[in-house]
Amino acid sequence: xxxxxxxxxxxxxxxxxxxxxxxxxxxxxxxxxxxxxxxxxxxxxxxxxxxxxxxxxxxxxxxxxxxxxxxxxxxxxxxxxxxxxxxxxxxxxxxxxxxxxxxxxxxxxxxxxxxxxxxxxxxxxxxxxxxxxxxxxxxxxxxxxxxxxxxxxxxxxxxxxxxxxxxxxxxxxxxxxxxxxxxxxxxxxxxxxxxxxxxxxxxxxxxxxxxxxxxxxxxxxxxxxxxxxxxxxxxxxxxxxxxxxxxxxxxxxxxxxxxxxxxxxxxxxxxxxxxxxxxxxxxxxxxxxxxxxxxxxxxxxxxxxxxxxxxxxxxxxxxxxxxxxxxxxxxxxxxxxxxxxxxxxxxxxxxxxxxxxxxxxxxxxxxxxxxxxxxxxxxxxxxxxxxxxxxxxxxxxxxxxxxxxxxxxxxxxxxxxxxxxxxxxxxxxxxxxxxxxxxxxxxxxxxxxxxxxxxxxxxxxxxxxxxxxxxxxxxxxxxxxxxxxxxxxxxxxxxxxxxxxxxxxxxxxxxxx
Amino acid sequence: xxxxxxxxxxxxxxxxxxxxxxxxxxxxxxxxxxxxxxxxxxxxxxxxxxxxxxxxxxxxxxxxxxxxxxxxxxxxxxxxxxxxxxxxxxxxxxxxxxxxxxxxxxxxxxxxxxxxxxxxxxxxxxxxxxxxxxxxxxxxxxxxxxxxxxxxxxxxxxxxxxxxxxxxxxxxxxxxxxxxxxxxxxxxxxxxxxxxxxxxxxxxxxxxxxxx
Numbered sequence: 001x002x003x004x005x006x007x008x009x010x011x012x013x014x015x016x017x018x019x020x021x022x023x024x025x026x027x028x029x030x031x032x033x034x035x036x037x038x039x040x041x042x043x044x045x046x047x048x049x050x051x052x053x054x055x056x057x058x059x060x061x062x063x064x065x066x067x068x069x070x071x072x073x074x075x076x077x078x079x080x081x082x083x084x085x086x087x088x089x090x091x092x093x094x095x096x097x098x099x100x101x102x103x104x105x106x107x108x109x110x111x112x113x114x115x116x117x118x119x120x121x122x123x124x125x126x127x128x129x130x131x132x133x134x135x136x137x138x139x140x141x142x143x144x145x146x147x148x149x150x151x152x153x154x155x156x157x158x159x160x161x162x163x164x165x166x167x168x169x170x171x172x173x174x175x176x177x178x179x180x181x182x183x184x185x186x187x188x189x190x191x192x193x194x195x196x197x198x199x200x201x202x203x204x205x206x207x208x209x210x211x212x213x214x215x216x217x218x219x220x221x222x223x224x225x226x227x228x229x230x231x232x233x234x235x236x237x238x239x240x241x242x243x244x245x246x247x248x249x250x251x252x253x254x255x256x257x258x259x260x261x262x263x264x265x266x267x268x269x270x271x272x273x274x275x276x277x278x279x280x281x282x283x284x285x286x287x288x289x290x291x292x293x294x295x296x297x298x299x300x301x302x303x304x305x306x307x308x309x310x311x312x313x314x315x316x317x318x319x320x321x322x323x324x325x326x327x328x329x330x331x332x333x334x335x336x337x338x339x340x341x342x343x344x345x346x347x348x349x350x351x352x353x354x355x356x357x358x359x360x361x362x363x364x365x366x367x368x369x370x371x372x373x374x375x376x377x378x379x380x381x382x383x384x385x386x387x388x389x390x391x392x393x394x395x396x397x398x399x400x401x402x403x404x405x406x407x408x409x410x411x412x413x414x415x416x417x418x419x420x421x422x423x424x425x426x427x428x429x430x431x432x433x434x435x436x437x438x439x440x441x442x443x444x445x446x447x448x449x450x451x452x453x454x455x456x457x458x459x460x461x462x463x464x465x466x467x468x469x470x471x472x473x474x475x476x477x478x479x480x481x482x483x484x485x486x487x488x489x490x491x492x493x494x495x496x497x498x499x500x501x502x503x504x505x506x507x508x509x510x511x512x513x
Numbered sequence: 514x515x516x517x518x519x520x521x522x523x524x525x526x527x528x529x530x531x532x533x534x535x536x537x538x539x540x541x542x543x544x545x546x547x548x549x550x551x552x553x554x555x556x557x558x559x560x561x562x563x564x565x566x567x568x569x570x571x572x573x574x575x576x577x578x579x580x581x582x583x584x585x586x587x588x589x590x591x592x593x594x595x596x597x598x599x600x601x602x603x604x605x606x607x608x609x610x611x612x613x614x615x616x617x618x619x620x621x622x623x624x625x626x627x628x629x630x631x632x633x634x635x636x637x638x639x640x641x642x643x644x645x646x647x648x649x650x651x652x653x654x655x656x657x658x659x660x661x662x663x664x665x666x667x668x669x670x671x672x673x674x675x676x677x678x679x680x681x682x683x684x685x686x687x688x689x690x691x692x693x694x695x696x697x698x699x700x701x702x703x704x705x706x707x708x709x710x711x712x713x714x715x716x717x718x719x720x721x722x723x724x725x
Contacts, residue, residue, distance in 0.1 A: 149603035152565055155590040156597055157617030157668060166616055170607045258565060 003421040007339050010329045014345065018352045018389035021363030028366050029220035040217035041224060050205070054225050056120070057201040060194065061187040063124040068183045069135045071276075073176055076139025077164065078273065082260040085270050091140070093277045095133045096285070099493050101450045101467045102130050103192040103474070104486045108284035110196070111291050111479060123199045127187050129280040135179035142175030143168070148257035160260045181237050182354065185230055189356030192452055192471060202226055203356045210362055210457065223359040230354050238347060285490070291483035301484035305469055312465040313492060315380055316448035319387035323444030324437050326388060327395025328430070334396065335403040346396070353393035357453020360390050364458050378460045386454035391447045395440035402436025403429070435504065442500050449493055466492070515540055515577070516672050516704045517562055522571035524557055531557050534571065537723065539672065544698055544705040546719035548712065553725050555708040559674045562706070563597050564590035576671060591620070596665030596673040600680060602657055604649035610636070610660050611645045617668045635667040638697065655686050666697070672704045679714065691717050
């Protein structure tokens with residue numbers, strides 16, 4: 001009983017935080033002077049400009065998806081399956097662009113190439129370098145779920161190329177398709193990079209309608225195509241892939257399989273991959289360091305943005321803590337199918353995650369901008385709520401994967417010993433899932449810290465974060481100062497990541513688990 | 514004539530010696546059963562012969578040809594002309610019965626007509642002609658067992674390795690499939706190296722039992 005009540009309360013809370021804002025936004029957009037009206041929508045749909053934006057969004061997302069999967073899948077196989085040298089280190093390098101605010105790479109490349117980067121090719125290239133780790137990482141994760149005997153059975157009759165074609169790639173295909181959907185939707189909703197590179201896409205339109213003209217109804221109407229595309233792809237994902245991606249468990253004897261030997265190709269392939277890492281990650285980061293110049297610029301940047309930096313870290317810590325908690329609860333609900341609505345909860349979280357940040361931001365304003373809720377709307381609470389709404393899907397999926405490795409019998413043994421559900425959760429399940437909680441917190445921290453789409457729209461005056469500060473300075477700030485701020489942002493992201501990663505490794509070794 | 518020879522093979526995992534100077538010869542048409550408790554190295558022997566592991570010391574020859582010696586491997590698994598039935602069967606879940614059986618034939622570059630003929634013959638041998646388009650998940654435990662066997666038989670290997678293939682089946686089915694395994698081996702004439710920890714199973718199948 002306590003379990004059902006608690007989980008039901010958590011679901012209702014999540015609905016209020018994540019789903020109600022979007023619902024409220026649509027409800028308000030179809031009411032004109034107290035009457036039902038679709039006028040804002042017909043205006044948007046009837047405009048050829050909007051359809052051009054839609055075409056641009058689709059082309060950009062399609063290109064990013066295609067190249068990310070075409071490069072990410074082989075990289076994932078190289079890092080996850082072969083005897084490729086320094087594979088963990090290089091995989092880590094490729095992940096860096098995903099961890100930092102997207103526009104930082106746009107700033108860096110534009111410092112290097114100037115106007116030559118503007119338009120579709122530049123936006124596609126930068127988003128490709130940001131989202132490339134998604135198919136790469138998902139391929140690596142799915143590779144670890146394959147029973148090694150399936151590949152060994154194929155190895156008895158075929159070389160590795162045949163095994164990859166006939167067995168390995170078909171078995172990781174659900175992960176690859178999921179990554180393709182995610183990359184498409186995340187590119188579709190991304191507005192800071194296309195905005196900076198002057199490539200007009202749909203999210204830029206809704207952001208402009210809202211922030212420049214404060215035309216709430218037009219901004220909402222401009223989000224409709226984004227929502228429709230998101231829903232269509234999510235339904236497809238739910239129909240074809242969801243069951244295959246829920247119960248991701250590493251195969252117990254995965255390390256018993258001999259790695260794919262690259263033989264004479266080992267070093268030539270390494271060189272090619274290292275050059276790719278150099279171009280996609282090292283060069284843009286180095287450009288920022290060079291552009292920023294001396295320590296005096298960093299000192300000036302730090303003095304000017306100290307408050308923003310501290311606020312960013314504070315909000316990210318608070319957001320990550322709430323996200324780890326909510327992710328754990330919803331992850332438990334989904335993994336154990338503890339309430340009838342587990343699938344709806346999962347779909348709702350994923351829907352909000354892939355929904356463009358501008359839509360979520362406008363929804364939050366629509367719901368909370370009332371005299372009764374000033375304590376939320378005019379304080380950093382609105383930012384934290386936005387983080388929880390947007391990113392719980394991530395921490396929930398991480399918890400699902402970790403909870404899946406804890407046999408149900410562990411809980412049952414505690415219960416037959418007389419422990420109640422809460423006691424079992426606190427004393428048995430949570431400690432056993434500590435790694436998942438730590439990873440959830442870390443992922444939550446990174447995504448809260450790098451968030452700009454939601455924060456940009458909802459932050460109350462005087463509560464701006466560092467990403468927002470950088471973004472607003474990009475229009476007319478000094479390039480040196482912006483480069484220094486971007487470098488500070490990267491350090492603020494990567495330092496805790498490195499620290500917690502090292503701590504997790506140390507704990508793993510000390511606890512021998 | 515000898516089909517497989519292991520000569521003074523040693524193998525360690527993380528400093529723990531699992532096999533110490535182990536030797537074994539498998540002759541043509543022989544059915545050898547490796548009998549021993551869990552963790553004694555039975556599966557390691559199969560994986561060394563198949564080429565999934567490399568012996569730290571000692572040598573392994575197949576059909577008179579040296580395939581691995583003293584930490585070095587000379588022939589990859591797919592070059593050894595062996596078949597293996599795994600403990601968990603390792604049927605490829607995304608492929609149909611036909612796809613599972615056909616995989617090795619395709620890898621060897623056989624033309625379509627020849628492939629179809631051999632698939633039909635082999636599925637006939639294991640009484641699975643009517644399940645050709647089913648996926649492994651749609652079959653019973655016994656039928657899955659037969660698919661695993663058909664996948665190996667279709668390539669006509671000289672030696673088949675079986676790693677406790679009946680351990681997950683109920684007693685009645687286990688006894689029935691033992692007889693089928695013996696009948697097929699006598700009919701087709703391959704050498705069989707069979708691993709189990711079940712003594713009655715070992716006694717029924719083996720022409721020679723090796724205790725380790």
